[in-house]
Amino acid sequence: MNRTVLFLSLAGVLALTALVLGLPQVGVPKTQPVVVAHPPPRPPPLTGAPGSLTMTSRLSHPYVPAGSSELFATVDLMGAEVPGARRSPVNLALVIDRSGSMSGYKLAQAKQAARHLIGLMREEDRLAIVHYGSDVKSLPAALATPAQRERMLQYVDGIWDDGGTNIAAGLSAGRFQLSTAQSSFRVNRLILMSDGQPTEGITDDEGLERQVQELRASGITVSAIGVGTDFNEDLMQAFAEYGAGAYGFLEDASQLAALFQKDLQQASTTVARGVTLTFTLPSGTSLGEVMGYNARQSGNQVTVSLPDFSAGQLERVVVRLVTTGQAVGSTVRVTDVSLSYSDLIRQAPVENNAALSAVVTDRQEEVLARQDKDATVYAVRARSAANLQKAAEALRDGRREEAKGYIQQNQVMLQEAGAVASPAAVAADLAEQQATLDEYSSAGSEEELRSAVKKSKVKALKGFGKVGSTY
Known part of the structure; x- marks a missing residue:
């Protein structure tokens, strides 16, 4: 890394360190330290009303200085546990890539996995098996009775590798098989598996993503599993x-x-679907970014679509905001948060609301003392995830030293977050960053480099908060 790049990287780290520690931002006047004899208690996290999802929201800085400052809102969503509940019947389509690149070991393992899945199905479940290369073939969906399971096993035995990779055809066939009984099931799910790039049919990312969006709009959930190191991980993540x-x-x-098996368990214990978070920004607050999620902004409302939730599933959304504090001692409304979803336990639509506010102070040590430790760690994890994505792209393009520089920045950010929370709070994060740095240094072959890229992007997804929806 040359001196200019290193200088700019260190400058960015120092700026972020100031943010993590709650130091004054640009345009915020410095004040003389004042000892607070009896500081007021930190505002507690706001928790939404009971339902199949629990919402907990918090601000990284419940106290802000007068003027413009940057802070983070974090929202945790947790699917309700349903002790002793029998899993719901599922309408499932398993769509398997059997293109030429799957020849040998990979296809043999895919067929063995399909057999295992068939063995897990119950008589009230419905399963279709689709396999695609240049063309697509299907075993029509049927209830998994003992006789039908035997037929499914025989069908799997007859799958052989052939042709290119027509993902679009596989998705279309899976959708058709699910649609023939979709209205009879609460859970309709398509599991797509591929080891390569789309080479036939619809091959552009935008067209394939639009096809998956249409599947979702029709009430079908799509999970995507990439095998090996040759597939397009960005496309599969988008799916x-x-x-x-x-x-x-x-x-x-x-x-x-x-x-x-894990995806079947997720599908059959689904407690909420159609989950969306909406952030309403009052006057004086503007959006920096929603970390790691596709978001839609219309006027002062920012909407984030989330996955279907299974029992016990956790997902987190971190949003960077810029707010303006006015009179010292006043309370500034930072954002309102609205959670809406279809509650599959209550069989009814549900909406939860919360408001996040901060107190304006002229005492910088109060900003530091009242910083939310958990929200600070979550925010730094999300910022580190963004760096990890950049590192993966740099490594993929052959810029190894630049990639390692992003990881080193992450180590600095996490250490500073540990100074706010505790070293134990970020110990696992630091160990993971070091392991990534070591992997970047040791990767020699093209295969090892591609593997490191894909592993980094998985870690980034989890760092952004996509915990339960990333395997």
């Missing part, structure tokens, strides 16, 4: 996000059975 399902990366196809 999972637009399809409100899960994304998984498997370097070794032998793990497919476990992932199919």
Whole structure:
């Protein structure tokens, strides 16, 4: 890394360190320290009303200086546990890539995983098996009775590798198979597996993403599993996000059975779908960015679409905001948060609301003392995730030293967050960053580099808060 790049990188780290520690931002006047004898208690996190989802929202800085300052809002969503509940019947389509690149070990493992999935199906479940290369073939969906399960196993045995990679045809066939009984099931899910790039049919990312969005709009959830190191991870991640399902990366196809089983469990314990978060920004607050999610802004409202939630599933959204504090001692409304979803336990639509506000102070030590430790760590994890994505792109393009520089920036940010929260709060994060740095240094072959890129992007998704929807 040359001196100019290093200087700019260090400058960025110092600026972010100031943010993490709650130091005055540009345009915020410095004040002389004043000892606070009896500081007021920190405002507690705001928790939404009971339902199949629990919402907890908080600000990184419940106290802000007068003038313009940057802070983070974090929203945690947790799916309700349903002790002793029998899993819901599912209408499932398993769509398997059997193009030429799947020949041998990968296809053998995919077929074994399909057999395992068939064994997990109950008589009230419905399963279609679709496989695609240049063309697409299907075993029509049927209830998983003992006789039908035997037929499904025989069909899987007859799958052989052939042709290119027509993902669009596979998605269309899966949608058709699900649609024939979709209205009879509460949960309709398509699991797509691929090891390569789309080469036939619709091949552009935008067209394929639009196809998945249409699937989701029709009531079908899409999960995407990439196998090996040759597939387009950005495209498969987009499938999972637009399809409100899960994304998984498997370097070794032998793990497919476990992932199919996990996705079936997620589908069959779904407690909420159609989940959206809306941030309403009052006058004086503007959006910096929604970290790691596709968001839509209309006027002063920012909407984020989230995956379907299974029992116990956790997802987090971190939003960077800029707010303006006025009179010292006043309360500034930073943002209102609205959560809406279809509650599959209550069988009814639900909406929860919360408001996040901060107190304006002229005492900088009060800003520091009242900083929310958890929200600060969450915010730094999201910022580190953004750096990790940049590092993965740099590594993919052969800029290894630049990639390592992003990871080193992350280490500095996390250490500063540890000074606010505690070293223990970021110990696992620092260990993971070091492991990534070591992997970047040791990767020699093209295969190892591609693997490191994909692993980094998975870690980034989790760092942004996509915890339950990333395998």
